[in-house]
Structure formats: C-alpha cells, structure tokens
Amino acid sequence: MSQTTKMLIPDAEGFEDAAKILGAGGLVAFPTETVYGLGGDARNDHAVARIFEAKGRPKFNPLIVHVPDIETAKTHVEWGDAADRLASAFWPGPLTLVLPLKPDAGLSPLVTADLPTVAIRVPAHPVARQLLQTFGGPVAAPSANPSGRISPTQAAHVSAGLSGRIEAILDGGACDVGVESTIVGLSDTPTLLRPGGLPVEALEQALGAPLSHHGKSDPLTAPGQMTSHYAPGAPMRLNVTDPEPGERLLGFGPVDCTLNLSRAGDLTEAAANLFHHLHALDAQGDGPIAVSPIPQTGLGLAINDRLKRAAAPRDV
Ligand code: AMP
Ligand code: MG
Numbered sequence: 001m002s003q004t005t006k007m008l009i010p011d012a013e014g015f016e017d018a019a020k021i022l023g024a025g026g027l028v029a030f031p032t033e034t035v036y037g038l039g040g041d042a043r044n045d046h047a048v049a050r051i052f053e054a055k056g057r058p059k060f061n062p063l064i065v066h067v068p069d070i071e072t073a074k075t076h077v078e079w080g081d082a083a084d085r086l087a088s089a090f091w092p093g094p095l096t097l098v099l100p101l102k103p104d105a106g107l108s109p110l111v112t113a114d115l116p117t118v119a120i121r122v123p124a125h126p127v128a129r130q131l132l133q134t135f136g137g138p139v140a141a142p143s144a145n146p147s148g149r150i151s152p153t154q155a156a157h158v159s160a161g162l163s164g165r166i167e168a169i170l171d172g173g174a175c176d177v178g179v180e181s182t183i184v185g186l187s188d189t190p191t192l193l194r195p196g197g198l199p200v201e202a203l204e205q206a207l208g209a210p211l212s213h214h215g216k217s218d219p220l221t222a223p224g225q226m227t228s229h230y231a232p233g234a235p236m237r238l239n240v241t242d243p244e245p246g247e248r249l250l251g252f253g254p255v256d257c258t259l260n261l262s263r264a265g266d267l268t269e270a271a272a273n274l275f276h277h278l279h280a281l282d283a284q285g286d287g288p289i290a291v292s293p294i295p296q297t298g299l300g301l302a303i304n305d306r307l308k309r310a311a312a313p314r315d316v
Pocket of ligand 1 (some may be wrong): 061062063064112115117118138141142143158183193194
C-alpha cells in the first residue's frame with residue numbers, strides 16, 4: 001500500500017488529526033520515552049493487521065497495548081494487588097505488565113497473539129500521553145521501524161523506514177535512546193519477562209517480594225516460540241485446493257468454503273479474520289479442517305507461520 005504519510009505537529013490540531021486517524025483504523029507513529037511506537041487501535045483487527053503489514057513482521061508476536069491511565073488499564077485486564085503496587089509506583093513509565101485479559105476486554109486477538117494475557121503500559125512521554133488522552137482508547141504499538149531494522153528515536157527515522165506505509169507521524173522530537181520498558185508477568189508468580197529501564201531492585205521493593213526470573217531453561221511462554229500454540233481441537237491440513245469429503249474448508253480467495261479469510265484475496269483482511277475464524281471453526285465441532293493456500297508474501301508469511309503452528313502435531 002502506498003499513501004502520503006502526514007507529518008503532524010504535537011499541537012491541539014495535530015492531536016485531533018492523529019486521534020481521528022486512529023479512530024478510523026489508520027496508523028500513527030508517535031514518540032514514547034523509549035522509542036517511536038507504531039500505533040493502531042488495539043480493538044480494531046484490521047488496524048492491528050496493518051501494523052504487522054507496515055513493519056513487514058513475519059510473525060504475529062504479541063504487542064504492547066498503551067493506555068492513558070490505570071483506570072483504562074483496569075477495563076481490559078484482571079487487576080490485582082501486585083498490579084496495583086507496581087502501577088501506582090511506576091506508571092506512567094517504562095514498565096509493562098502482563099496480566100490476564102478480562103473476558104470482555106474488547107481487544108483484537110491479533111494484539112495478544114491470541115494469548116489469554118496482554119502486555120499493557122501507561123507511557124510517560126507527554127506526546128504519547130496527550131495522544132492517548134485525545135484518542136481515548138487502547139493503542140497497540142511496537143517500535144515504528146521495518147522488521148529487523150534499528151528502532152527509531154526521531155520522526156525522521158520513522159519516515160525513512162515507513163513513509164508511504166502509514167497515515168501519519170506525530171513529531172515529538174528525539175526520544176531517550178535505549179531504555180526499553182521492563183516487562184513483568186503478573187498472571188502467575190510475579191516474573192521478570194524482560195529487563196529494561198526499571199531496575200529489578202526498585203520493582204521488588206514496591207512489590208515487597210522478590211521477582212522470579214524468566215530463565216532461558218524455563219518452559220517457553222512466548223507464543224512465537226512454541227510449535228503448536230493455538231490449535232483448534234480438529235486436525236488441520238494446509239495448502240488444500242481440493243478438500244476431502246467431510247473436511248471444512250477455511251478458504252482464501254474466491255472458493256467454495258465454510259469460512260473465508262478473504263474472498264477478495266486480501267492478506268490484511270485475512271490476518272484480521274484469522275483468529276476469529278479459527279475459534280469459530282473450533283466452536284462448530286471437531287471435524288477436520290482444510291485451509292486454502294495462502295501466498296507466502298507480505299502478511300502471508302505471518303499467517304502461514306501461525307497456521308503451521310495450529311496444524312502441528314499436538315503432542316509437542
Ligand atoms: P516490543 O516489540 O518491544 O513492543 O516487545 C513486546 C514484548 O512484549 C515482546 O518481548 C513480547 O514477547 C512481550 N509480550 C507481549 N505480550 C505478551 C504476553 N501476553 N505475554 C508475554 N509476553 C508478552
Ligand atoms: Mg522492535
């Protein structure tokens with residue numbers, strides 16, 4: 001997709017424009033205290049699919065959801081005492097909490113890679129804060145660079161990497177370099193998932209207890225690393241053009257099928273539908289599922305990666 005990428009200034013009009021773009025499912029890059037983030041409405045499947053598309057990410061790894069305040073965070077996640085202690089001590093700031101999703105959280109399953117948990121934070125950068133307040137909704141935002149390239153710390157870096165692929169860049173000047181958010185998992189024993197800007201000692205002091213560490217030898221919890229992550233109960237066959245009798249076809253393109261990822265053959269639409277359709281097929285029963293071939297280009301890489309995991313032998 002090629003379009004004009006607007007450069008927005010962080011004044012009243014710029015924030016209004018940016019919020020309007022997000023509300024319409026568009027993408028806006030904005031500064032946080034770590035790096036520039038590539039923001040999209042975390043409730044909008046199509047917007048989130050476009051984040052992966054714009055970055056050229058070959059996998060649907062979970063994204064951090066940015067919210068303006070603790071109250072908003074509580075509408076999406078199961079809050080608890082540990083979350084309260086850490087958030088009241090360190091939000092807004094470079095701390096991401098991984099918490100169980102509320103049943104009615106309203107977030108796109110693409111944001112969480114269909115996990116039952118979500119990574120959430122309240123950023124401290126004044127431009128990010130004002131944007132979130134003006135928009136009034138949760139914003140999914142990985143770093144605003146093409147996959148595999150260096151993280152951007154200036155609007156010009158974002159523009160060099162993503163111009164023509166996103167609607168706008170909110171120019172908030174240079175951000176502090178190199179302080180990634182510390183990620184703490186709270187869905188179980190409080191666990192350090194990624195070290196970052198906040199030292200462990202400060203976190204442990206606020207928590208009043210030591211943090212477990214996510215050692216390399218621990219069972220893998222990052223979804224991208226598991227062979228069979230979300231798998232429907234039914235057996236799945238991929239790259240099928242002629243389904244067997246009794247197979248339900250998850251289609252792509254103009255085919256006769258049970259559910260279609262995108263009749264028009266649009267990979268962004270297919271990505272937006274992927275988890276919803278897998279869940280719907282699962283809810284229908286456990287008859288075998290066949291899946292149409294998905295082109296191995298653009299978002300097709302991430303879709304095929306996830307389908308391969310869903311079709312992998314279940315005993316791994
Ligand atoms: P970034 O690409 O810098 O925004 O990093 C996002 C980080 O958050 C990655 O390391 C993810 O694996 C991690 N993450 C996001 N959501 C979750 C989750 N639900 N559970 C565990 N880790 C998560
Ligand atoms: Mg990144």
